[in-house]
Amino acid sequence: MSFLKVESLARRYDKAGPAVFENVDFGIARGEFVCIIGHSGCGKTTILNVLAGLDEASGGHVFMDGREVRGPSLDRGVVFQSHALMPWMTTLANVEFGVRSRWPEWSRAQVGAHSTKYLEMVGLGKALHKKPSELSGGMKQRVGIARAFAIEPKMLLLDEPFGALDALTRGTIQDELLSIVQATHQTVFMITHDVDEAILLADKILLMSNGPQARIAEIVEVTMPRDRTRSSIHHDPQYYRIRNHLVDFLVSRSNDYAGLPASEPLVVRPGLEEDAPIESHPPGAPVVRLVS
């Protein structure tokens, strides 16, 4: 049974008009890293906000750990796209703010030590007393990640956390995130626009068709071994098969799905296919198996 279960989630802005997205169903197992990819406007951020409890869907349900999600909770840590650090607090105070809320009975020293540990984990041990304005974009996002990890949530939600970073910084932080997640077996749901980032980090990639009436059209299982590194991943023959599959989806298939009636998402494992031409798998035709 899935740790997080999303059932026929839908969102419409007016009752008569078409939904932004509908029939969104998926599950995330404990310890699984799931990325969601889709064009702008298909409702990815709304889905994440619904999972976080910050937004409400027009229909459908979200269950985590057997309980329905109603409102925000310390069980789900969120890393915001715009880092959302409080500019009047130091790096340490920003992390402590959440830690104090998670464990109100802790002493000041305990809160400080716990927060420092997580800031050191993202390589910011030397910037504890700096204000966010004194940090680079990458460092700010690291603080955001430390803040989310420090409350030790059951699940982490990342809204395109590296979107605003340059390629080099992004690579370094991806590595850090990868090692932290591998060490902590954190359950993660992440929005990204970066195909390579998704392949590097995810166990499962959800592909959303274009809106309106967007839905999860395909679920790509990343079948490469879990101990991936950014420097070696592109030597794996599976890598380009998965990558081509994702890019083809974004370029053409995401649009083809738009007109089709809703159906169960296809579960595909392009990494294990022997270089079969993608064209032989038109939308609607089962590739490996339907989700059961």
Add this chain to the structure above:
Amino acid sequence: MSDTMNKTKPWLAPLLSLLILLVALSAWHLATRPKEAAVIVDPEYAALVGGAAATGAKSAFPGPADVGAKLWEHIKDPFYDRGTNDKGLGIQIGYSIARVMAGYLLAALVAIPLGFAIGMSPLIYRALDPYIQILKPISPLAWMPLALYTIKDSGISAIFVIFICSIWPMLINTAFGVASVRRDWLNVARTLEVSPLRTAFCVILPAAAPTIMTGMRISIGIAWLVIVAAEMLVGGTGIGYFVWNEWNNLSITNIFTAILVIGLVGMLLDTALARLARLVSYKE
């Protein structure tokens, strides 16, 4: 270009200020210098109004030296008290500052919590907005008769006028600051399950503090403007009463001195608030 000039010659601006002062003082001095005139007047009239005034050689308008001497006199002995109409400038200024502070702090006590409520709740905002829009443009002195009639005590009436004039900028700025706190910060607090009270004090208040402080700075400026006029009306004590009293005495020198002191105190109040504002400001 002007920036580089300021960096290489930091003394240039103060020097220019000094030059402007000297030019202004000289012009003032020349304009008020006693004229050499030989007008023959009735000696009894001369004895009555003073020789210089009788000949028209010396006008009642003082020169810079007269004002300087008077100012020095006041500075040497600011706190003398020789009856109702003859108190030291320090005492008068003290009364005015005390009234301004009382009215201003009362206004802050009302405006900041109320502004918080208005900023947090669109419902309260829409409900109170018409009243604020009508009450805000009313000259604070228009309240004076009403205050005197209902409160009866003239001193408290003056404080009420300060209260009513300094409440609006603080109220409006607090509401605006609170309403425009970044959604992201509030969402962070929500996902961390921070209690509403802690969110108000640890997120909304610091986030809105610079805007609130701007309102407080505008308010203290207005309060200091209004206190002079208010004290002219209620009389008794205060720098405004002092100015009016010296007008009745036709002592332009004292009026000049008071004007100078009013300006200086106003500047000090503004500087103090600016310092406080810098303490709570943050860089994004």
